[in-house]
Amino acid sequence: MPANGAPTKITQGSQTKGGIGESTLRPDGTLKVTGEFAYSSDMWHEDMLWGQILRSTVAHAEIVSIDTSEALATAGVYAVMTYDDLPAEVKHYGLEIQDTPVLAHGKVRHHGEPVALVAADHPETARRAAAKIKVEYRELPVITDEASATAPGAVLVHENRTDHHAGHVPHPNIVHRQPIIRGNAAEAAERADFVVTGDYYFGMQDQAFLGPESGLAVPEEDGGVHLYIATQWLHSDLRQIAPVLGLPEDKVRMTLAGVGGAFGGREDLSMQIHACLLALRTGKPVKIVYNRFESFFGHVHRHPARLHYEHGATKDGKLTHVKCRIVLDGGAYASASPAVVGNASSLSIGPYEVDDVEIEAIALYSNNPPCGAMRGFGAVQACFAYEAQMDKLADAVGMDRVEFRQLNAMSQGTIMPTGQPVDSPAPVAELLRRVKAMPMPPERQWESSEGPDVRQLPGGLSNTTHGEGVVRGVGYAVGIKNVGFSEGFDDYSTAKVRMEVVGGEPVATVHTAMAEVGQGGVTVHAQIARTELGVAQVTIHPADTQVGSAGSTSASRQTYVTGGAVKNACELVRERVLEIGRRKFGTYHPAWATAELLLEGGKVVTDGGEVLADLVDVLEGEAVEVEEEWRHRPTEPFDLRTGQGNGHVQYSFAAHRAVVEVDTELGLVKVVELACAQDVGKALNPLSVIGQIQGGTTQGLGIAVMEEIIVDPQTAKVRNPSFTDYLLPTILDTPTIPVDVLELADEHAPYGLRGIGEAPTLSSTPAVLAAIRNATGLELPRTPVRPEHLTGKA
Amino acid sequence: MDFLRPASWEEALAAKAEHPTAVPIAGGTDVMVEINFDHRRPEYLLDLNRVGDLYEWEVGEESVRLGASVPYTRIMEDLRAELPGLALASHTVASPQIRNRGGVGGNLGTASPAGDAHPALLAAGAEVEVESAARGSRLIPIDDFYTGVKRNALQPDELIRAVHIKKADGPQQYSKVGTRNAMVIAVCAFGLALHPGTRTVRTGIGSAAPTPVRARAAEEFLNAALEEGGFWDNGKIITPSVAKQFAELCSAACNPIDDVRGTASYRRHAVGVMARRTLTWTWESYRGTRNTSEGAA
Amino acid sequence: MRVNFTVNGRPQEADDVWEGESLLYVLRERLGLPGSKNACEQGECGSCTVRLDGVPVCACLVAAGQAEGREVVTVEGLAEYARQRACGTDACGTKSASLDEAGRRQAQGTDSQTGEGTELSPVQQAFIDAGAVQCGFCTPGLLVAADEMLERNPNPTDADIREALSGNLCRCTGYEKIMDAVRLAAARQSEGV
Structure with a gap:
């Protein structure tokens, strides 16, 4: 097996x-x-059954009734389960806050929430039976953004909260809030010769790992269960699974099956408990495999974010202050939202030296799809916005954009907005220098003696331009990501x-x-x-x-820890x-x-x-x-009012230079090259390091120009849950990615290494956006940028 | 669900006559997605893979009779000279794997406005050969084929056997906008064919109206403008104002919607841009071949 | 229904097949050949790419019944397929290592999981050597597609490689190492290594 x-x-x-x-x-x-x-979806067992999940067709509703009788009567069906069939007192789970029902109870809070389970002898039997379960919903108003979440009389996504953030948040529809105040931003603003502000939007990205959520639960003779599963953290799963099965942890054995990618999307549970429940109920091995449609509902996504920034600088180009407010949409359940808030706030000004800051980050509860961990979380959204701001401010000051960044770059010894000194190398200016020094890709590579090669032009195989309207642009960005679990978490490995x-x-x-x-x-x-x-x-x-x-296996921490x-x-x-x-x-x-x-x-x-x-x-x-x-070295929580505290253990830095060609008439983009320079401390395996950097860079490219889960603002339903309409970069969308690896040891870390997996995802997106802005002269405050945004036809 | 496996065209027609609800499946690139995602549970699947005729084509004097299941890969590689517009369209279909399985019959059967082949067929001029066991075969002009969103002129007992496409008598072009550089469904698409023999142009627009459509007003305008200016004979560069008006009329022929793939406003705009560009490319090509042939003569 | 076809040179029979099943499901769940992957089941990712009568197709979009009487090559048979191609017709005799793995998933006492000594096709070896494999879920489909391209086009340009592989999504690598791997396989192939 x-x-x-x-x-x-x-x-x-x-x-x-x-x-x-x-x-x-x-x-x-x-x-x-x-x-x-x-892989987990390849697991097979003699006499195994197939599990199927019935999901809500609406985003927010009371469940008036569930009738499973017809499904149960279907030939080949071995079990049908709803909330009422859960065996233990514990019926909820969650990474940090146990707010997620194993199966919906009385209410559904997002489109695609699990309502009932079926086990049958063939996946089609299970699907047909699931379709026969009758669920009557009474729809409730949907919370879809900050305004609807905090409006007077707003419906509460979770009533009677008792979690440890409930006491300090300004509204029950806010999961967590983290302000960071250092220096005096208002006073510092008076010294500024130039002030730029901006409102930015970062779309909802999907991890889109290729191996769908899947696994096999095998009941064991001692009344326990053995789960073969694709996950990012076996023991975290175990801690959440055992209580709802009513089993001690030693009766839930878990073995890692092959994992087809993760990127944060397997930090939360998906079908783990469901498979175990059905296996224990039927006494037979149960396999569950999501199809791609279901996968879009089966895991959390990257938080979409609205970000407001104000940056100031003196006329000689020194940053005076930064004020920002970041609103992350956590969707229906908390997942990793509190940690995302912590990262977004503490890394919100980027790898720069600024003494006077005023920062606030919040995550909402809403009826949108739950959002949680994805590569670089919190830091990714902030980087998109602060790097756009840095370009704007450089232009206002009249400085070269890279030089402006280098002038304000942090270095070892810099004090973070949280008051924490950076106590290992922080070669931000050097990374920018290196990425800028790389040779530029030749112009007009699509030209050949046989005419234009459309594969190298915007639009690619679709044959939209033979060079007409094509303008090249270049953009730079740099970012900072924390490594490992922060804010006082006991982050250990065995x-x-x-x-x-x-x-x-x-x-x-x-x-x-x-x-x-x-x-x-x-x-x-x-x-x-x-x-x-x-x-x-x-x-x-x-x-x-x-x-x-x-x-x-997240937070760039595994090689380190x-x-x-x-x-x-x-x-x-x-x-x-x-x-x-x-x-x-x-x-x-x-x-x-x-x-x-x-x-x-x-x-x-x-x-x-x-x-x-x-x-x-x-x-x-x-x-x-x-x-x-x-x-690793212990960290501390951030103060809930000031955000001060030695919250992070290590930082990771990468810089990108993007070269794009934009068909300015049709608004189509070809990324020609995406060069990266990253400090990795020590490359334990250089081939793998480069692979991580190139992969992370490409995920950043995806959210820059195509990837977005589109949620209907009226119904909170997902409109594109498929690979037909949620587009990932193909090999024709992905450019060459030259990588310059710097190795400056962090004396606190094993071998001096630095966690590397996430940093390249941060700066890739703003570099591509900067390059598109450079080509088009447009402001482009949202990502992904779509053809209609580049042509004024939104 | 029943799986019907006719071994010949006659058997296929008989099966369709007996089970008019049977869903024909050839490349499977539409039908299997619907089955895999539980969007459709036909009572019968009618497999056409064993009907060899459907994979053949004949190049005639005037037209190509293209079997309904001839894969897009074959059209791209083997019919580039005869059907340049359709060959270009075929190259934009999904991925190599899909192009190896899918054919024009599937596009016509599904009749999605986003089907890649439609604008090329409309521009080239084509007739769809359909047949039923009861009434034999008939040819449906492509202009009459698309009757609504994902609806066509087929009767329940009919199957698509082939498409008769006029051989190119002049340059043809095809462009498609997608938000990815490969493997993408059209946000909108445009096909253009010059027909120097009749001194006409024909167009086709995809994904910008409930059905694939021609931009007839644009065609009429351009036909008249080319005639008036003596362009077919003098081979002059088309004046920018003519190209611009042609593009605007093509945009005006659209009746698009906003959806997850793009906005209506963008679709109208993009069709105009593609119309202007493809007109430039085809006309430049026409001028080039004209000069070459004159030089040779 | 019953379906008979040839997989990696061996006749196979699947019984009690539901008419809506795909070739991919039959390979993975009935014939013990899970190498072809189930990433999207809508023809958008290429991870289930197999050769059907020699032609690369998405196995998820082939109805099981459509495979009746036809020849399928999956990633499990790729090394042998490439070996026979390199040798010319049957000159090297036949080997059939791959299908013996069919029952492996249910075997409890698996050992020797290193794959050491396993005979690989040039493109398989190149994927390992170039670092083109991370999670590996896209790998089987990419290998089948890349191998077929190199068969048709032994000296591809970068643009040729990108076009040929544009139907295969990879989420881990950013494709750069995949490009390296295919270039490496092409170079080794032309050197006759």
């Missing part, structure tokens, strides 16, 4: 040691190219490392619960083990809940191995007692390179195993 559930053995060729800093290849690469890698002799060779086994979602964590763990333990062979144990939590945990466990294993060596061989050579000892090439060596023993001999008849938690 879990084909990936078996150990993965990795052996490096003799010419390479395969340690950190090398571009070793993925251990799961062969399985993935042969089609044998078992690693279990074992070392023993197998088949005459020393072998290390690394066992963590880290969700490999494609980022390459499994590659890096093996590299770390080789570096620390001097072995060629490393086995990566499947991720499951038989080992302690590894935290989430679980990588740090693996390094730490390896160091402890090494100490134990050396102890064994001293015990066995210490009397043969004085260096055992006096020298600094290393494990290299399967041997114990002194730091001078002298070989003391073979690991095989040291470990003969012994196995060393260590399981240990590891945490």
Whole structure:
């Protein structure tokens, strides 16, 4: 069943040691190219049933009645469940606030909310049965924006809130509010020679991971259940699943199935509980696989945001102050909204030095689709707006846009708006310099002796221009993202490392619960083990809940935190191995007692390179195993009134230069090149680092020119839940992405590394928008920008 | 659901006569999406993959008889000379995988205003060959084929066998606006064909009205302007004012809506831009071939 | 209904097929060949690309009954397909490793999951070597599409590669490493490596 559930053995060729800093290849690469890698939707079990979810057809309504009788009577149907069938006292779940009903109870709060479950012997049987469930709704007014959320007499999305934010928010339809006040922005504004303001809108983006939500729940003889699942954080799922099943956590076993991308969209639960409920109810294995339509309703999206900014500068180009207000739409359930607010507010002015700021960020409860984690959350929306502001202000001052940024760039030692000093390299000006110094792509690349190559023009294969109306534009942007979980969260990972002799060779086994979602964590763990333990062979144990939590594969944190945990466990294993060596061989050579000892090439060596023993001999008849938690430096919550506090553990920086060609008559865009420079601290695997940067850059491109979930403002219903109308960049929309990697070590982090996954998604979008503005002269205050915005035909 | 697998055209007609609600499926690029997403549960699926005739084409004196299931890939690659407008349109259809399966019969059967082939068929001039077991075959002029949103002139017992498309006697062009550079449904599309033989132009507009339409007023205006100015003979560059008015009349022929893919206002605008550009491209090409042939003579 | 067709050179029979099932569903759920992926089921992502009588198509848009009597090549059979092509007709004999994996998903005691020693087609190897695989969900469809393009066009330009792969979405890589992989496969192919 879990084909990936078996150990993965990795052996490096003799010419390479395969340690950190090398571009070793993925251990799961062969399985993935042969089609044998078992993703969550590939799970299969003898006699398994198919689960189907009935979802609400309206966004906000009371449920008057649910009639499941006809569905239950359908041949081939094994179970139908509604809220009333939930087995435990606990009937809600949530990442931070347990406000999400497992199945709707009395009320639905967004379009596509799960109302009932069916298990049947074939997916079509399950679908037909679900269609026979009769749900009567009494529609309620919909909350769709800040005005409707806080209007006098507004319907409350959640009544009687008792969560820990309820006490400090100005309105029950606001999930969380975080102000940040530092210095005196009003006073500083008086020193400004130039002030620019702007109102910006950032559309709702979907993670659009390709592997749909899916998994297999298998009931077990002890009354428990084993769930094979694609997720970003096994233990977070477990903590939410077990209580609603009425089971202790040790009776809910979880194994990570193959994950087809995540990008934040698998931080919240989707079908996990539903599959387990049906499996326990029927006593049979139950598989659930969303189709793409359902996937758009099955996970949270990136918060759409309205952002108001005021920036001031003196005539010599120094920023005086920033005031901003960021309104994030969290939709019907809280999900990660509080953390998104924390990031949006604390990173709202970008990687710049400003002493006087006045910041407010809020997240709404509304009847729009729930929004939560997506790559770079909070910081992405802010970056789009503050970088547009920086261009505006540079123009007002009359400075070059890049020089203006460099003049105001933060550096190590800068104090953040939260009062926290930046205590590791912050090469913002240098990244801008590097990205600007890259060679420009040639002009008019579409021209050829055989006429225009439309594939290289705006419109592409659709043959809309042969060069007419095409104008080139160039834009720059830079951004700052926090790494790891912030605001006092106990952000730790666990690693279990074992070392023993197998088949005459020393072998290390690394066992963590880290969700490999494609980022390459499994590659890096093996590299770390080789570096620390001097072995060629490393086995990566499947991720499951038989080992302690590894935290989430999100917030650019896994290489830092679980990588740090693996390094730490390896160091402890090494100490134990050396102890064994001293015990066995210490009397043969004085260096055992006096020298600094290393494990290299399967041997114990002194730091001078002298070989003391073979690991095989040291470990003969012994196995060393260590399981240990590891945490990064603690952080603090932000003060609820002033926003002050050492809330973040590390920052990550990237800069982009976008070169676009715009068909100004038709409003179509071809991104010609999207160059990136990023500081990664230390590239543990340069090939993977570049892959992350290029992938993140492309997701930023998507939200710049095409990706948007469109929600009807009257009904709060999603209008484009499909890949026909929610468009992702194709290979013809994606340009070359040259990457310049800078490695300035952060002395606080393992190997000096910096979390890298999210930063490139931040600055990509504003760079593309800046380039389009440069080509068209338009203001373009919203993203994504659509052809009608570029032609004045909105 | 029943799956009908006729092995020949006659069997297909018989099946359709017996089960008029049967949904024909060839490339599956529309029907299977509706089935996969539970939007449609036909009582019968009528598979046309085994009807070999539908995958063949014949190039005649005047026209090409194009089997309903000839994949877009074949049209792009093998009929570029005879059907340049349709070949360009075919190249804009979805993805290579879809172009390998889908054919013009599917576009006509679905009759979505966004079907990529329609503007090219309207501009080139075409007749749809349909047939029923009871009444035999008939040819429906393309101008009469589209009767409403996703509705066509087919009777319930009829199947589309082929399309007879006039061979190009002059340059043809096709443009489509989408919000992505590949694999995209049309926001709107435009086809233009010059017919030097009859000294006429024909147009086709997609996704900008309830059905695919021709911009007849624009065609009449341009026909008259070209005739008056002696353009067909003197091969002069079309005056900007003529091109501009042609474009405006094409915009005026639209009757679009606002939807998730674009606004009505943008669609009208974009059709105008495409009309002007495709007129320029085809006319330049006409002038080029005219000069070449004169030079040769 | 019953459907008979050939997959990766082997005759296959699927019974009790619901008439609305796609070829993709039959491959994945009935024949134990889940390599073709179910990312969109609407022909918009290419992750289910297989060759149907040699032609790349989206298996999600082929009704199961339409595959009757036809030949399908999936990613599981790609290495063997490429090997036979490289050798010319049957000159190298036949091997049939891939289909033996069909029952693997339900086997409890899987081992040797490294894939070491697995014979790969040049394009498969190039995807690994170039770092073109991240989550890997788009990979099978891309491999089938890229392999077919290289068969038709052994020396593609970058624009040719982009056009040929424009029906295959990838959400992880930004496509750059995929471009590298296809260029690498083309180069190795032309060197005869």
